[in-house]
Each structure stands twice: as C-alpha cells, then as structure tokens.
Amino acid sequence: MSIRLVTVWIIFSCALSLFGCSEDEPSEMTVASEKKDDIFTAREWSVIQSLSPLPETPPPNPTNRVADDPEAAQLGQMFFFDARFSKDGTVACATCHSPFHGFADVEATSLGAGRGTRNAPTLLNAAYNEWQFWDGRADTLWSQALSALEGETEQAGTRLQYAHLIHQHYAVDYETVFGELPELADTTRFPSDGKPGDATFNSMSEIDQHAVNIVFANIGKAIEAYERLLVSRDAPFDRYVAGDTEAISPEAKRGLKTFIGKGVCILCHDTPTFTDNEFHNLGVPQGTLPEDIGRYAGISMLLGDPFNGGGIYSDDPTVATRILNFLEPIQQHQGEFKTPTLRNVALTAPYFHTGELPTLESVIEFNNVGGTGGNFAGQRERTLEPLGLSEEEKSELVEFLETLTGELPPAHLLTKPNLP
Ligand code: HEC
Numbered sequence: 088m089s090i091r092l093v094t095v096w097i098i099f100s101c102a103l104s105l106f107g108c109s110e111d112e113p114s115e116m117t118v119a120s121e122k123k124d125d126i127f128t129a130r131e132w133s134v135i136q137s138l139s140p141l142p143e144t145p146p147p148n149p150t151n152r153v154a155d156d157p158e159a160a161q162l163g164q165m166f167f168f169d170a171r172f173s174k175d176g177t178v179a180c181a182t183c184h185s186p187f188h189g190f191a192d193v194e195a196t197s198l199g200a201g202r203g204t205r206n207a208p209t210l211l212n213a214a215y216n217e218w219q220f221w222d223g224r225a226d227t228l229w230s231q232a233l234s235a236l237e238g239e240t241e242q243a244g245t246r247l248q249y250a251h252l253i254h255q256h257y258a259v260d261y262e263t264v265f266g267e268l269p270e271l272a273d274t275t276r277f278p279s280d281g282k283p284g285d286a287t288f289n290s291m292s293e294i295d296q297h298a299v300n301i302v303f304a305n306i307g308k309a310i311e312a313y314e315r316l317l318v319s320r321d322a323p324f325d326r327y328v329a330g331d332t333e334a335i336s337p338e339a340k341r342g343l344k345t346f347i348g349k350g351v352c353i354l355c356h357d358t359p360t361f362t363d364n365e366f367h368n369l370g371v372p373q374g375t376l377p378e379d380i381g382r383y384a385g386i387s388m389l390l391g392d393p394f395n396g397g398g399i400y401s402d403d404p405t406v407a408t409r410i411l412n413f414l415e416p417i418q419q420h421q422g423e424f425k426t427p428t429l430r431n432v433a434l435t436a437p438y439f440h441t442g443e444l445p446t447l448e449s450v451i452e453f454n455n456v457g458g459t460g461g462n463f464a465g466q467r468e469r470t471l472e473p474l475g476l477s478e479e480e481k482s483e484l485v486e487f488l489e490t491l492t493g494e495l496p497p498a499h500l501l502t503k504p505n506l507p
C-alpha cells in the first residue's frame with residue numbers, strides 16, 4: 088500500500104471501529120480491561136457509556152426562579168390535572184399527557200379543544216430537553232405550558248380567565264410561592280376573560296396587562312417545577328451499563344450493537360436522553376395531515392415569543408439570550424423535527440411527529456428502507472441511506488429499545504391531587 092492508501096485505511100478502520108466492525112488497536116488495551124461484556128470492543132463500550140446514566144436531576148433552569156421549589160411543584164401538579172384551566176373546563180394537560188401512557192397520548196394526533204396536527208410526546212425527562220415541541224418553538228418548559236394553555240387545539244382558554252381562576256381558588260398557595268396577586272377582584276380593570284388580540288385584554292392599561300402576564304408566566308413556572316420531577320431513570324439498559332451483564336438479553340445486546348453500529352442510530356440519538364437536541368429532516372410523510380415545515384417556522388415563533396427565555400418574564404435572560412441570538416430561520420430548516428428521546432419509547436406509541444407509525448418495528452423499517460417518500464416539506468437528509476438490516480437485526484433493535492423503559496416517578500406524582 089502507498090502511504091496515502093495506508094492513511095486512508097487507518098481513517099477508514101477507525102471509522103468502522105466506532106461503528107463496531109473492527110479490532111481494537113493495541114493502545115486501547117488498558118481501556119479494554121474495563122469492558123463489562125465480551126460482545127463489545129473497548130471503543131464500542133466507551134460509546135455505550137456515553138448513553139448512561141441519565142444525570143439524577145435535569146440541568147438547572149435559571150429562567151425560572153421556582154424551577155426547583157417543592158411548593159411550586161405541588162401547585163404545578165394541581166394545575167397539570169385541573170381541567171378548569173381550559174376554555175370549557177374539560178381539558179387538562181393530563182388529557183393528552185396521561186401518566187398511564189408514559190405521559191404521552193395513545194392517539195396519533197391529540198384531541199383537546201380541537202384536533203391538533205402532531206403527536207403528543209412524553210413528558211418523562213422532558214426537563215432534560217434543550218428545546219420543547221417537535222419544532223423547538225419553546226426554549227423552556229414554562230413557556231411551553233403557556234402555549235398549551237391558550238392554544239386553540241389544546242386548552243384554548245385565556246390568561247385573564249386563568250388569572251381569575253388563581254384568584255378564586257389558588258390565591259393563598261399562589262401568593263406563598265410567587266407573592267401578591269394583582270387586584271383581580273376589580274373586574275373593570277381585569278375583565279373575566281381575554282388574551283392579546285381580544286378587545287377585553289387590549290383595552291386594559293399596559294401595567295395591568297403586564298400584571299396578568301406575570302401571573303400567566305408564573306402558572307407556567309409552577310407547572311415546570313412539577314414537570315422537572317417527572318424523571319425516569321434506571322432502565323434495564325442503565326443497569327447493564329452499570330455492570331449487571333444479565334440486565335438485558337443477548338438479543339438486546341446485539342440490538343445495541345446495531346444501534347451504535349450498522350444502524351447508525353447513534354448519529355442522532357447520542358446522549359443519555361438519546362437525543363442530540365437537534366432537528367433533522369427524515370422525510371416523514373405527512374399523509375393526510377397538512378404541510379408542516381417544522382423547525383423553519385419554529386425558530387420564528389420562538390424568537391417572536393414574549394415569554395421566551397430571553398424575554399422580560401424570564402428570571403435570568405442572559406444565557407437564553409445568547410442562545411437565541413444564534414438562531415435564524417434559514418431554508419435548510421424546512422421540514423426538520425426534533426430528535427425525540429428514546430427513553431421509555433416502548434410506552435409511547437404511536438410514533439414520529441405525525442403519530443402515523445403504529446409500532447417500533449414500523450419506525451425501524453422506515454429507517455431501514457431509507458424513508459418511504461410521500462409528501463413532506465424540505466429535503467430529506469442526504470446522509471440517510473438504506474441500512475440493509477436483516478429481520479433478525481430489526482427485531483434485536485426493538486428488543487434493545489424496550490430496555491430503555493425506566494422507573495416511573497414516585498406514585499404521588501402520577502395522580503390527580505385534591506383540587507381547591
Ligand atoms: C390537546 C392535547 C394536549 C394538551 C391539553 C396539552 N398538550 Fe402538551 N403536547 C401536545 C402535543 C400534540 C404536543 C406536540 C406539539 C408540537 O410539537 O407542536 C405537545 C407537546 C408538549 C411538550 C413538549 C415535549 C417535547 O418533547 O417537545 C410539553 C413539555 C408539553 N406538551 C406539556 C404540556 C403541558 C404542561 C400541558 C398543560 C399546560 C400540555 N402539554 C397540554 C398535546 C397536548
């Protein structure tokens with residue numbers, strides 16, 4: 088071999104060994120001795136270790152000063168299950184994010200005040216997400232909750248309605264956590280219903296509008312404090328990585344090998360939450376759903392959201408502003424959607440942002456054939472080639488994904504508390 092060819096071969100074999108096809112280099116012998124199971128090379132094992140454990144607590148969120156306040160969390164849990172937080176008193180967060188379905192929805196697209204056009208993701212470990220929603224149009228959990236509370240297909244109520252609900256039923260608890268409520272008893276200054284765009288809200292003084300916005304933001308911040316407790320760890324996969332070689336089956340281990348190797352899943356599902364926190368266009372067809380440009384629209388909505396992490400309702404806009412300043416709605420983001428977590432994925436069928444794929448088998452087959460064509464916005468990522476997986480490899484991948492089901496949060500967080 089010429090020197091050039093040798094170099095190419097070394098690069099190529101290194102690339103292969105990352106994906107599990109080649110021998111270890113002798114220099115890795117020391118690392119190799121730390122290996123827990125013979126099926127993996129030392130290099131593969133170090134990739135696997137980058138997927139576990141999930142840190143015990145989500146990263147801090149300085150934009151919400153009560154993010155880790157237990158009293159705020161208790162209040163947030165009540166809000167989460169309280170259907171009075173909706174236009175007609177019938178829809179709560181828990182309607183679409185049921186604790187009995189991994190905090191996701193069994194329906195492809197959810198029915199709230201209206202029928203939405205996307206699948207409801209799990210809230211387990213959502214506090215670890217860098218972005219919320221399939222298009223990342225929220226940068227914090229608290230601002231995400233505000234979209235749902237006023238969203239036409241979700242709860243469809245208004246911030247004035249909710250401020251009065253707090254005043255009538257939650258005043259003491261609210262004031263303990265957040266301080267004094269505005270003079271909501273004065274319904275001339277604070278009409279019973281309305282949001283920006285409505286005559287009732289628009290006719291209020293700016294100071295009173297701001298006061299209502301603060302109450303609204305605080306409702307979201309309490310909900311976030313609750314959601315931050317919805318942590319799910321210690322899946323069989325984690326026990327395996329921690330050294331229990333029996334924690335997952337031989338089939339699941341081979342599935343894991345495919346996950347980090349031939350299946351190249353690790354390219355995007357590459358952290359302890361199994362997401363790169365990025366957006367990709369997999370070419371998921373919209374079927375009968377309307378066109379969806381995903382992240383492209385999500386960036387503009389996020390930048391225009393007065394409740395984003397860099398805005399005046401944020402408790403610490405510095406870091407969030409720095410991140411927001413990097414975002415630009417460029418064409419390349421057309422049709423991109425967030426890489427979802429794969430933890431607890433076996434609990435949260437159906438799949439993809441459309442909710443069109445009924446099973447994990449069907450998702451893997453979609454990846455295996457390299458997309459199915461059909462109508463979708465933008466360009467499918469060019470790196471996504473057909474994978475050529477055998478039937479056995481596909482079912483082993485499913486077995487592996489099933490080992491990502493973790494412990495549920497403590498029981499008292501899974502049920503509707505008594506509401507005032
Ligand atoms: C009518 C059903 C419905 C209701 C009610 C609802 N959601 Fe959702 N939720 C969804 C759907 C659908 C999505 C995905 C929408 C999107 O990405 O555009 C979603 C997304 C989310 C996300 C983002 C998760 C992620 O991984 O991106 C969070 C967090 C969330 N909802 C929390 C809540 C909270 C808190 C409430 C109550 C204030 C709530 N939801 C009410 C259906 C609902």
Ligand code: HEC
Binds near residue numbers: 352367425438468
């Ligand atoms: C290029 C990045 C990328 C690669 C490679 C990739 N995924 Fe994904 N994955 C995504 C994105 C993005 C979505 C959401 C797509 C959408 O809904 O439009 C997704 C969705 C999923 C879902 C559905 C989860 C849910 O809650 O709806 C599963 C399961 C999944 N991927 C598993 C895999 C497996 C297994 C592999 C390897 C065979 C793989 N992925 C390879 C980025 C990737």
